Amino acid sequence: MKTVHLYIFGIGNVGSTLIEQVLAASSFFKEKHQLDLRIVGIVNSSRVLCNASGISKEWKTDFAHFSTPRQPDSFYNFALLHDEVRIAVDATASKELSTFYPELVQKGFHIVTANKIANTLSQDFYDHLRRELHVNNLSFEYETNVGAGLPIVATVKDLTNSGEHIAVINGVFSGSLGYIFNRFSQEETPISSIIKDALTQGYTEPDPREDLSGNDVARKLLVLARETGLKLEFEDISIENLVTPELQELDLKDFLNNLSNLDASFDKLKHSLLEDEVLRHVGSLNTQTKQLTVSLQKVKKDSPAGQLSGSDGFFEVYSSSYKTHPLVIKGAGAGREVTARGLLSDIIKVANRAETFVYSR
Ligand SMILES: NC(=O)c1ccc[n+]([C@@H]2O[C@H](COP(=O)([O-])OP(=O)(O)OC[C@H]3O[C@@H](n4cnc5c(N)ncnc54)[C@H](OP(=O)(O)O)[C@@H]3O)[C@@H](O)[C@H]2O)c1
Structure with missing residues (x-):
């Protein structure tokens, strides 16, 4: 069984639907793919919640009660304590987060995104991000950038x-x-x-x-x-x-x-x-x-x-x-259900492809 840590950025329409879909299909992923997908981090524009065992069905209440103010490096410090495959999932429309992708990659995160911005900044940024992914042997999937869940x-x-x-x-x-x-x-x-x-x-x-x-x-x-x-x-x-x-x-x-x-x-x-x-x-x-x-x-x-x-x-x-x-x-x-399903399908691709991970940088 491969354990995969998911860090979800954005818990609006798409992000919250994705969380429900991951939790609902968790046993299926274990049986079908030998993947233990754990959502270990969720963040909105101001607050963050981390849980190494994976958030539960009560995540909304837990987020309301136990989340802490978001720091730019909240996930990094938490992720450094864990060796599992780590996937950052961007369900925001934030430019600030998009410009951060190369740094996320340098910290060992694969990226799955519904946010179009990183792919439509300058060609220089586009090429730079792909070089970082290549050097670090990490994946970047973004099927939902166009046509929501359509392939x-x-x-x-x-x-x-x-x-x-x-x-x-x-x-x-x-x-x-x-x-x-x-x-x-x-x-x-x-x-x-x-x-x-x-x-x-x-x-x-x-x-x-x-x-x-x-x-x-x-x-x-x-x-x-x-x-x-x-x-x-x-x-x-x-x-x-x-x-x-x-x-x-x-x-x-x-x-x-x-x-x-x-x-x-x-x-x-x-x-x-x-x-x-x-x-x-x-x-x-x-x-x-x-x-x-x-x-x-x-x-x-x-x-x-x-x-x-x-x-x-x-x-x-x-x-x-x-x-x-x-x-x-x-x-x-368009729509939250099809878009979240598209993100989940990208997550499964990345998780299946990822080497079991020991992070050393
Ligand atoms: N909805 C669709 O049908 C659809 C289809 C295809 C693609 N998409 C794409 O999916 C993405 C999300 O769409 P949505 O409809 O779910 O948007 P949404 O409901 O407005 O949710 C956006 C979420 O992102 C959070 N956020 C904003 N800036 C952030 C930051 N810097 N760091 C962490 N979290 C941040 C927001 O937090 P706060 O609430 O605290 O601001 C909110 O939780 C967008 O890029 C959109 O283009 C959506």
């Missing part, structure tokens, strides 16, 4: 590693924008009301401009582009911001109060659609031209993207073997 990162990585040339990837990358434009194309409801509904139902970020700006989709596109071997910066991406410059400047409350300013231009766009067209928010990358674009597009209703519903994600990959009939991946593209 798009692994597919692009595996095709590229097998010598396949990837030419084009198109997709509806954002569950929240998918929800907004699927409804807007079907209903006679102003875009402002649909955005407010999406916010209320938790589909968008607390500030919907994070989604509407196109930046989140652009990050996902950059993760895939770099997976194909392209060396690019975030600034190289052509991004259509769906928020007018005046609304971009406002604080969140004023933005939401003035959201109806978007209605007229979106209604005009909808009325310009042909009968067999709908609007979809699309990300595209072309490895030949090195062009990455994020934009709102008119697509045919009977096309794969046009047929999407709800907050589905959709990706099509054209490559040397998939020239005319693309490889297609489609399914729930």
Whole structure:
């Protein structure tokens, strides 16, 4: 039996669901994989709880009563006392934590992350992190960076590693924008009301401009582009911001109060659609031209993207073997359950691969 210590950063939607999934399947992992997965550390932005035996089902109460103020090195000092395989799991959206990854690797942590930031900082940082991983013989998995639990990162990585040339990837990358434009194309409801509904139902970020700006989709596109071997910066991406410059400047409350300013231009766009067209928010990358674009597009209703519903994600990959009939991946593209399951699947991969560990640095 291999004992694996999990350190979970972030106990919000995804992190807390992951904890429940790990605890629920603990016997299964022992039987099926001979893995004793123990969550020995959990941390949010201010507090930390460590327990070498692994946290229990009562972890929320324990965290409330026994957690201590978080120090930057809380986990390091604790981890140094233990020789087991250690995996840091990032279920935050923190840039601060992302910039810390090389240091985590130097301290002997494998990393599994849902957070896209480390993969979309500068190319120099991206390369530096991979060098550290290589030197330290540690793993880094991030399937949930794109399409939540859908296996798009692994597919692009595996095709590229097998010598396949990837030419084009198109997709509806954002569950929240998918929800907004699927409804807007079907209903006679102003875009402002649909955005407010999406916010209320938790589909968008607390500030919907994070989604509407196109930046989140652009990050996902950059993760895939770099997976194909392209060396690019975030600034190289052509991004259509769906928020007018005046609304971009406002604080969140004023933005939401003035959201109806978007209605007229979106209604005009909808009325310009042909009968067999709908609007979809699309990300595209072309490895030949090195062009990455994020934009709102008119697509045919009977096309794969046009047929999407709800907050589905959709990706099509054209490559040397998939020239005319693309490889297609489609399914729930957001949500805490599928994202946590994707993280857990990455954790199992890393844990199975990891050498039983004795840390010496
Ligand atoms: N939700 C989805 O459907 C989905 C899908 C795919 C990927 N993701 C990605 O998954 C990540 C988490 O999303 P979420 O929806 O779970 O977010 P969330 O509910 O807002 O939770 C974020 C958690 O991170 C903690 N945190 C923030 N900064 C931290 C730091 N520096 N160190 C330690 N903990 C910190 C927060 O603590 P406090 O509460 O103390 O601030 C909170 O517990 C994001 O990167 C997101 O893009 C989410």
